[in-house]
Amino acid sequence: MKLKLFVVSLVVLLSFSIAFAQEDTLTVPPIPPDSALLPAAVTGLVAKDTDNDHGHAITLKWQPSADDGAGRQSVAMYEVFRWVPDLMTRIPALRDTLEYLKLRTGDGWSPPEPGSRTDSIHNVFASLDDAQLEERKESLEQTISQAIRDLPAAHAAYPEDGDWQQVAVAPAGSATAADVGTKEKDTPDYLPDYSDFYYRVDAVTADPAIRTASEIVGPVQSYGQWFNKGRLAVSVFVLIFGLLTIFFVQHARRGADLYVRPMAGIEAVDDAIGRATEMGRPILYVLGLGTADMIATIASFTILGRVARRVAEYQTKLIVPAYEPVVMAVAQEVVKTAYYDAGRPDDYDEDIVFFVTSLQFAYVAAVNGLMLRELPATNVYMGKFFAESLLLAETGAVAGSIQIAGTDEIAQIPFFIVACDYTLIGEELYAASAYLGREPILLGSLKAQDWAKAGVIALAVAGLALSNLAVAYDWSWASSIVDFFRVVD
Amino acid sequence: MKRQIPVVLVGLFGLFMIFQYFVPHESSEWIYEFLLDWTIIIGIFAMALGLWSLYRVSVEKIRTRKPAWGYNYLTLVGLFTMMLFGFTSQNGEAWGWFFPFMVAANLTLVMIIQASVTKGHRGLFLGTAGVCLAVCIVIIIFDDTWGFHFETAEGLQSTMFRAFFDNILIPIFATMFSLLAFFIASAAYRAFRARNVMATLLLLAALIVMLRFNPYFGPLSPYMSKASNWLMNVPNLAAQRAIIIGVGLGIVATALKVILGIERGYMGKG
Numbered sequence: 070m071k072l073k074l075f076v077v078s079l080v081v082l083l084s085f086s087i088a089f090a091q092e093d094t095l096t097v098p099p100i101p102p103d104s105a106l107l108p109a110a111v112t113g114l115v116a117k118d119t120d121n122d123h124g125h126a127i128t129l130k131w132q133p134s135a136d137d138g139a140g141r142q143s144v145a146m147y148e149v150f151r152w153v154p155d156l157m158t159r160i161p162a163l164r165d166t167l168e169y170l171k172l173r174t175g176d177g178w179s180p181p182e183p184g185s186r187t188d189s190i191h192n193v194f195a196s197l198d199d200a201q202l203e204e205r206k207e208s209l210e211q212t213i214s215q216a217i218r219d220l221p222a223a224h225a226a227y228p229e230d231g232d233w234q235q236v237a238v239a240p241a242g243s244a245t246a247a248d249v250g251t252k253e254k255d256t257p258d259y260l261p262d263y264s265d266f267y268y269r270v271d272a273v274t275a276d277p278a279i280r281t282a283s284e285i286v287g288p289v290q291s292y293g294q295w296f297n298k299g300r301l302a303v304s305v306f307v308l309i310f311g312l313l314t315i316f317f318v319q320h321a322r323r324g325a326d327l328y329v330r331p332m333a334g335i336e337a338v339d340d341a342i343g344r345a346t347e348m349g350r351p352i353l354y355v356l357g358l359g360t361a362d363m364i365a366t367i368a369s370f371t372i373l374g375r376v377a378r379r380v381a382e383y384q385t386k387l388i389v390p391a392y393e394p395v396v397m398a399v400a401q402e403v404v405k406t407a408y409y410d411a412g413r414p415d416d417y418d419e420d421i422v423f424f425v426t427s428l429q430f431a432y433v434a435a436v437n438g439l440m441l442r443e444l445p446a447t448n449v450y451m452g453k454f455f456a457e458s459l460l461l462a463e464t465g466a467v468a469g470s471i472q473i474a475g476t477d478e479i480a481q482i483p484f485f486i487v488a489c490d491y492t493l494i495g496e497e498l499y500a501a502s503a504y505l506g507r508e509p510i511l512l513g514s515l516k517a518q519d520w521a522k523a524g525v526i527a528l529a530v531a532g533l534a535l536s537n538l539a540v541a542y543d544w545s546w547a548s549s550i551v552d553f554f555r556v557v558d
Numbered sequence: 559m560k561r562q563i564p565v566v567l568v569g570l571f572g573l574f575m576i577f578q579y580f581v582p583h584e585s586s587e588w589i590y591e592f593l594l595d596w597t598i599i600i601g602i603f604a605m606a607l608g609l610w611s612l613y614r615v616s617v618e619k620i621r622t623r624k625p626a627w628g629y630n631y632l633t634l635v636g637l638f639t640m641m642l643f644g645f646t647s648q649n650g651e652a653w654g655w656f657f658p659f660m661v662a663a664n665l666t667l668v669m670i671i672q673a674s675v676t677k678g679h680r681g682l683f684l685g686t687a688g689v690c691l692a693v694c695i696v697i698i699i700f701d702d703t704w705g706f707h708f709e710t711a712e713g714l715q716s717t718m719f720r721a722f723f724d725n726i727l728i729p730i731f732a733t734m735f736s737l738l739a740f741f742i743a744s745a746a747y748r749a750f751r752a753r754n755v756m757a758t759l760l761l762l763a764a765l766i767v768m769l770r771f772n773p774y775f776g777p778l779s780p781y782m783s784k785a786s787n788w789l790m791n792v793p794n795l796a797a798q799r800a801i802i803i804g805v806g807l808g809i810v811a812t813a814l815k816v817i818l819g820i821e822r823g824y825m826g827k828g
Contacts, residue, residue, distance in 0.1 A: 123584045252584055262584075293583040304580050307810065314814050361824075362597070364809045367816060371823025394608030395601055399824055406825070423615040424608035428727075430734035442625050456738060463741040477805045479798055487749040495801040496808030502823055510820050518811045525803055 108143045108272045109135035110281040116268045116289040119247060121300075124293035125260040126249040127151075127268070129237075131283065134272040137241050143274045149237040149246045152267040152287070154223035155230045156216055161257050163213050166190055170206040174199065217254050217261070224264040227287070233269065246270075250291075262292050302554045309524075314517040321513035329512055334473055334491035335501050338372075338449070341471045342379045345446035351386035352376070353445040355436060355461065357452025357476065358429060361395040364499065365477045369452035370403050371502035372475075376449060377407035381416060389422040390439060392432050397424045433457040437464040450474040450489070451498060454481045462488030475501065528554070565819040572817035612637070621675035631668065638667050640722060645706055647716035654703030659694055666690040763789050 111131040119126035129149055137144035169190045172178050181187035194202065223230070239246040248268070250260020265288030273280040321327055345352045354373055359366035373389070380387045389404065391397035400422040408417035425435040437460065440448065448465040450458070451474070458474075458481040465472045466488050474485035475493030485492045493501055496518070503511035532551060539547035571593065578590045616630035642663060646656070669687035673680050698706075707713045752758040769775060770786035815821035 121582055123582045123587050252587075293585075295581055295583050297580055297582045300580050307576065310807075310810055311814055314811060315818075318818075318820065364812045367821075367824050368812060371821065374823050391608075394604035394606075394611075397608055397611060398604055402825065403823070420611075420615050420618060424611040426612075427608075428731070430731040431727075433734055434730075438626070438629075456735065459741045459745060460734070460738060463745060477808070479801055479805075482801070484745065487745040496804035499808035499812045502821065511815070514811050514815050514820065518807050521807050521811075522804065525807070 106143070106274070106279050107281050108137075108274055108279070109140065111147065111270050111272055111283045114268070114270055114283045114286050116266070116286045118289065118291045119249070121294055121297040123252060124262040124291045125252050126247055127260075127266060127289055127291050128245065128247050129268055129270065129286075130245045131270055133242065133244055134281070137272065143279075144241045144272045145275045146241055146273050147239040147243060147246065148235050148271045148273055148280075149239070149248060150233040150269050150271065150282075151236045151248055152224075152227055152231055152285075153234040154220070154226065155232070156223040157220060158232075158234075160213060160216050163209060163216065164255070164257075167206065167209045167213060170194070170202055170209065174202050174206060217259075220261045221264040224261075224266065224288075227265065227267050260291060263290050265290060300556060303556055310517065310521050313520055314514050317513035317516040317520075318510045319513070321509035321516070324509070327509065327512040327516055329500070329504055329515055332493065332497055332501065332504050334475060334493045334497065335372075335504050337471070337473055337491045338376060338505075339379060341447035341449075341473060342376065342383055342385060344471060346383040346385045348446045350446035351388050351443055352380060352447045352449065353436075353440065353443070353465075353470070354387060354389045354449045355452070356389065356391060356396055356400060357450065357454045358392050358432070358457065359396070359453030360393055361399050363453050365451075365453045366396060368499045368502060369475075370399060372449075372451050372505065373400060374403045374407050375502075375505045377404040377421075378411045381408045381411035381413045384413070384416065387421050388439065388443065388445065390425045390432070390436050391422060392425065393427060394424055397422055429455065429457055433460045436461055440464050440468045440470065444468050445470050448472045450476070450485065451493070451501075452476065454478055454485075459484040459488060465489075561822075561825060564825060565822065569817050569819060572813065576817075609637070617671055617674060620671060631671070634667065634671065635664050638664060640719070643713065643716065643719040643722060645708060645713045646704055646718075647707055647712045648704050650703055652703050655697045655701040656704045659697040659701070662690045662693040662697070666694065 111134050113132040114129065115131070116127055116129045118124070119128045131147075134140075134144045134147075136142060165186070169187055173191075173194070181191050194205070197205065236248045237246040248260070248266075251258045253259060267285055267287030268289070269285045270283045271280045272283075317327075342352060354376060356366060356369050356373065359369075361367075377387060387404070389400055391400055401419065404421055405417055405419075408414055426432050439445075440461075441464065445465075445468070448461075448468075448470045450461060450472070454461075454474075454476045455478065458476070458478075462472060462474065462485055472489035473491045473493075474489040475498040476482060476485060477495050477498055479495070482492065482494055486494075500515055500518075503515050532554060535544075535547045536551050538544060539551065574589065574593075578586050613634065616634050619627050619630045639660065642660060648656075666687050669683045669690060673683035673687065676683065713719060746764070750757075750761045750764055752761050766782060767786045767789060770779075770782045772782075773779075775782055812821060816824070
C-alpha cells in the first residue's frame with residue numbers, strides 16, 4: 070500500500086514537474102536582436118520642402134545604409150517616420166464622432182450594426198435627444214477647427230505629447246522618399262504647412278524587428294511655391310511665342326503681304342455649299358464631342374460662323390446637332406450673328422442648332438439617323454472627335470454627301486482621311502479661321518506659328534546633337550542645357 | 559459694350575489660366591478650382607437649355623410630321639421616364655403604385671405634346687392630361703412605398719434607373735461601338751486600293767502591319783514583326799510627332815488670339 074502511494078505521489082510530482090517545466094519554457098522573454106545583426110544606419114539624412122508644389126509635402130534624401138547592396142546586404146527597405154503630435158492622432162476619432170452625429174441628426178438614420186466602430190460611438194450618445202445632439206455636433210465642429218489651428222503649435226512642442234508614425238516606405242537601394250500630404254483639412258492625410266516636422270529613416274532588414282534608426286532631422290516646414298521652376302522652359306517659350314505673335318500681327322496691320330498656302334479642305338467649303346444649294350439639300354455641320362473650352366471647338370465655332378454666313382447668303386438649310394449644351398448655346402449665337410451679318414435675320418431659326426444628347430453613341434445614332442433621313446448634300450465635321458468619327462463619316466459616305474472634316478485628334482485623322490473628301494489635318498483646323506477670313510491680324514498669327522515651328526525644329530536638332538555630344542565628351546554644361554528644356558510636372 | 563465685356567472677361571480669365579499653370583501655390587489652385595466649379599454650374603444651367611431645345615425640336619418634328627416623327631415621342635418619353643427614375647426610389651420591398659404613376663406621368667406628357675401640336679381636340683387632350691396629372695398627384699400623396707429624392711443620389715442608385723441603364727442603354731452603346739469594326743473594314747477597303755504609287759505604298763505598309771499578327775506566317779514572322787515595328791516606330795511616329803508639334807503650336811496661337819481678342823469667332827465674329 071505504501072509502495073502504491075509512493076508511486077502515485079511520484080507520478081503526480083513528475084507530472085507537476087513536467088507541467089512547470091513547460092510553462093517556464095513558454096514564458097522565456099524574447100531574445101533582443103543581436104547587435105551584430107543590426108544593419109548600419111542611413112547617413113546624411115536631409116529633409117526639405119518639396120520643390121515646385123503647393124506645399125504639404127516634404128522630400129527626404131539620405132545616403133543608403135552601408136549594408137544596402139554592400140556589406141552584409143541585409144537591408145530590405147527603408148521606413149520613413151515623422152513625429153506626430155497626439156493632437157493630430159486624435160482628430161480622426163473626433164471626425165468619426167462628428168460624422169456619426171451628422172448622420173444621427175440627418176434624414177434616414179438607422180442604428181449601426183452591433184459591435185461596429187459606429188456602434189461604440191452610438192453607445193456613448195444613445196441617450197441624448199436631438200437638441201443635445203445638435204449642441205454636441207456644433208461643439209465638436211468647433212473643437213476640430215480649433216485642433217487643426219493648433220497643429221503648428223503642437224508640432225512645435227516636439228518631443229512632448231507625440232509619437233513616431235510611419236509615413237513612407239522606400240525599397241532597398243533608394244536614397245530618397247517623399248512625405249506627401251493633402252491640403253484638405255478634412256482628410257486624414259492633411260499635412261499642415263509652416264509646421265515643424267521631425268523625421269527619421271529606419272534601415273529595415275527582412276525581419277522587421279531588426280532595424281536601425283537614423284539620426285533625427287528637423288525642424289523642417291512645408292510651404293507652397295510661387296513659381297514652378299520645372300516649367301521655366303515653357304514660360305520662356307510662351308513669352309517668345311506671344312511676342313512673335315504680337316510682332317507679326319502688328320506687321321500685318323502695317324499692310325505686309327502674308328502668303329498662306331492654299332488649303333483644299335477650306336476652299337471646298339464654298340463649293341460644297343453651292344452644291345447643296347443647287348441640289349436643294351441641307352448642310353450638316355457637326356461640332357464634335359468637345360466642350361466649349363477646347364481649342365478645337367473654338368476653332369470650329371469660327372468655321373461654323375463662316376459656313377453659316379455663306380449658307381444664309383445662299384438661303385440653304387443648315388443643321389447643327391450639338392453634343393453639349395454649352396456648345397449648343399455658343400453655336401446658336403454664332404449662327405445667329407452670321408445670319409444677321411449676311412443681312413438675313415428673318416431666315417434665322419433657333420432650331421438650326423439644337424441639343425441632341427451628351428452620350429457619345431446616342432449622339433452618333435441621332436446624327437446618323439439625321440444623315441439617312443435628311444440626306445444632306447454636305448457634311449462638315451470640325452472639332453474634337455473620338456471613336457464616333459468613322460461611324461459618322463462612313464454613314465455620310467453611304468448617304469452620298471460631300472464630306473469635309475478637320476480635327477486635332479491624331480488617332481481620328483486617318484479615319485477622316487479615308488472616309489471624307491477633304492480633311493484638315495491637326496493645326497490646319499486652327500489655321501482655317503485665318504484662311505477663311507483673310508484678315509491680316511489673323512494671318513499674322515499664322516506667320517508666328519510658322520516661325521515657332523522653325524524654332525522647334527532647330528531646337529530639336531540642337532537638342533539631339535547636344536544630348537549625344539554631352540554623353541560622348543562628358544560635357545556637363547551641355548547636359549544642363551538639355552535639362553533646362555525638360556518639363557517637370 | 560455687349561461685345562467688349564465678354565472679350566475683356568475672356569482676356570482676364572485666359573491670362574489667369576496661363577498664370578495658374580506656372581504658379582503651384584495653394585491660393586492659385588484655390589482660384590483655379592473655384593473657376594472650375596463655375597464651369598460645372600454653368601454646364602448644369604446650360605443642360606436645362608439643352609433639354610428645352612431637345613423638347614422643342616422634337617415637338618416641332620411631331621407637329622410638322624417630319625419623316626420618322628414617331629420616334630420623337632419615344633425620345634421624349636424615354637427622357638422623361640429616365641428623369642423620373644433618377645429622382646425616385648423604393649422605400650421598402652414593394653413598388654406599390656409606382657408603375658401606374660409612371661404610366662400616368664408619361665400619358666400627361668404625351669397629352670400635353672398632343673395638345674400643343676394639334677389644332678382640333680385641344681381641350682380633350684388637355685383634359686386628359688389634367689386627369690392623368692390628378693392621378694399622379696393622388697398616387698404621390700397616398701402611396702408611401704416609394705418616394706422622390708431631389709437632394710440625394712439615391713434615385714440614381716435605385717433599381718429601376720440602374721436596370722434601365724445597365725440592361726438597355728449599355729447594350730445599345732456596345733452595339734453602336736461594335737459597328738465600328740465593320741466600318742473600319744469598309745473604310746480600309748476604300749483606302750487600300752492601289753490607285754497610284756503612294757496608295758500602293760500605303761497598302762504594302764498596312765499589309766505588313768496586319769500580317770504581323772497572323773500566326774500562320776511561321777518563319778517570316780520575325781521579319782514581319784521587325785518591319786512592322788520599324789514602320790510604327792519610325793515613319794509613323796515621326797509623322798505623328800510632327801502633327802502633335804503643329805497642334806501644340808496651333809493651340810497656343812489660337813489661345814493667344816482668343817485672349818488678346820483677335821479671334822472672336824466664338825462670339826459670332828470671325
